[in-house]
Amino acid sequence: MNLTSPYLITDMTQEIFHCEEELPLESGESLPGFDISYTTQGHLTPQKDNVIWVLHALTGDANVHEWWSGLVGEDKFFDPTKYFIVCANLLGSCYGSTQPLSKNPKTEKPYYYDFPNLSTRDMAKAFDQLRQHLGIQKIDTIIGGSLGGQVALEWSYNLQEQVRKTIIVASNAKTSPWTIGFNEAQRMAIESDNTWGQNSPDAGKKGLEAARAIGMLSYRHQEIFHTSQAETEEKTDHFRVSSYLRYQGQKLSNRFNALSYWVLTKAMDSHDLGRGRGGTAKALSEIKSKVLSIGINTDLLFTKEESQFISKNVPNGTYREISSIYGHDAFLVENEQLNYILTSFYLENND
Numbered sequence: 364m365n366l367t368s369p370y371l372i373t374d375m376t377q378e379i380f381h382c383e384e385e386l387p388l389e390s391g392e393s394l395p396g397f398d399i400s401y402t403t404q405g406h407l408t409p410q411k412d413n414v415i416w417v418l419h420a421l422t423g424d425a426n427v428h429e430w431w432s433g434l435v436g437e438d439k440f441f442d443p444t445k446y447f448i449v450c451a452n453l454l455g456s457c458y459g460s461t462q463p464l465s466k467n468p469k470t471e472k473p474y475y476y477d478f479p480n481l482s483t484r485d486m487a488k489a490f491d492q493l494r495q496h497l498g499i500q501k502i503d504t505i506i507g508g509s510l511g512g513q514v515a516l517e518w519s520y521n522l523q524e525q526v527r528k529t530i531i532v533a534s535n536a537k538t539s540p541w542t543i544g545f546n547e548a549q550r551m552a553i554e555s556d557n558t559w560g561q562n563s564p565d566a567g568k569k570g571l572e573a574a575r576a577i578g579m580l581s582y583r584h585q586e587i588f589h590t591s592q593a594e595t596e597e598k599t600d601h602f603r604v605s606s607y608l609r610y611q612g613q614k615l616s617n618r619f620n621a622l623s624y625w626v627l628t629k630a631m632d633s634h635d636l637g638r639g640r641g642g643t644a645k646a647l648s649e650i651k652s653k654v655l656s657i658g659i660n661t662d663l664l665f666t667k668e669e670s671q672f673i674s675k676n677v678p679n680g681t682y683r684e685i686s687s688i689y690g691h692d693a694f695l696v697e698n699e700q701l702n703y704i705l706t707s708f709y710l711e712n713n714d
């Protein structure tokens with residue numbers, strides 16, 4: 364039986380946007396132009412009112428239909444036959460956007476350790492250049508999880524009435540000392556790799572493995588470890604969870620770069636929606652779009668209280684919660700609950 368149908372073929376593009384303009388950064392430094400790698404799926408309506416912009420987390424990329432396949436795709440909640448779905452790789456990430464291994468136009472050599480510190484505000488500013496390049500005036504929904512949620516909140520603050528709905532998943536308005544602590548411990552692991560400091564794309568690769576193992580303890584809850592890594596026999600060494608964390612470390616260091624990881628965790632540390640704006644509560648009160656903040660009952664990193672703080676302080680906020688044994692990473696795996704929460708939020712808002 365031939366199940367292919369012309370109605371189920373959605374256009375997808377994967378491109379690099381090159382911005383020639385200098386990007387002034389919060390640190391006082393600047394990037395003399397930059398690239399943003401992005402994907403689009405579907406088509407803009409003539410009214411240009413169907414844009415869904417998805418922001419990925421720390422180690423994600425622009426292929427949202429892959430890492431959020433339960434939410435994005437034909438017949439999924441964010442269906443490209445209905446919406447124009449944009450997902451761009453964060454500035455500083457190693458999946459196509461300008462990052463520490465990119466060539467510095469001033470020296471014609473990779474930036475390496477000269478890559479400037481970025482903030483979540485800088486990242487949002489870079490995405491706004493892409494929005495303008497794509498001719499998008501108004502965004503229906505900005506949705507992001509974790510670091511992506513932080514950048515989404517920054518961007519939504521700046522876009523004002525130009526965004527209708529902002530959906531922040533497992534994220535916050537200001538990075539907590541606890542999270543900065545986890546990031547610092549991970550950077551210490553990278554620093555302790557004796558290749559760190561070398562001008563090489565592989566610098567810090569082994570350290571990144573240890574960093575990811577530390578990170579995993581914050582991305583998951585004890586309960587999921589009890590469930591998935593429980594021992595079936597008595598032993599004194601070679602525990603399953605040890606090989607699991609080592610495996611996860613290797614898996615990440617084989618697909619990610621330590622310099623990018625450094626820059627992105629630093630950007631996460633910098634996140635404070637209220638900086639220079641009279642504090643987080645005041646800044647949140649100035650957000651114009653409807654905001655859905657989704658917390659996770661077992662999130663040890665971005666606590667549900669931090670998610671609730673967002674919905675309580677924006678003028679038009681809704682809080683919903685994912686119940687999961689996963690912990691923070693639940694936002695990437697609990698697709699059924701996310702679908703339910705999104706469906707009811709869109710129904711409540713007559714969409």
Ligand SMILES: CC(=O)SCCNC(=O)CCNC(=O)[C@H](O)C(C)(C)COP(=O)(O)OP(=O)(O)OC[C@H]1O[C@@H](n2cnc3c(N)ncnc32)[C@H](O)[C@@H]1OP(=O)(O)O
Nearest residue numbers: 420422423424430592603604606607608610618692695696
């Ligand atoms: C190009 C790109 O890939 S970027 C886009 C994809 N990544 C992102 O978007 C970042 C966000 N994604 C993630 O963080 C993760 O993929 C998640 C949270 C969605 C899922 O995490 P996973 O690692 O797939 O799941 P989980 O924690 O269950 O681990 C499963 C893996 O550990 C392995 N594993 C499980 N237990 C053990 C153990 N005791 N010892 C060794 N390995 C183990 C499994 O065999 C499996 O291996 P595989 O990934 O090679 O299939």
Ligand SMILES: N[C@@H](CCO)C(=O)O
Nearest residue numbers: 420421422423509582
């Ligand atoms: N699993 C997530 C953790 C941060 O949210 C990632 O790797 O991006």
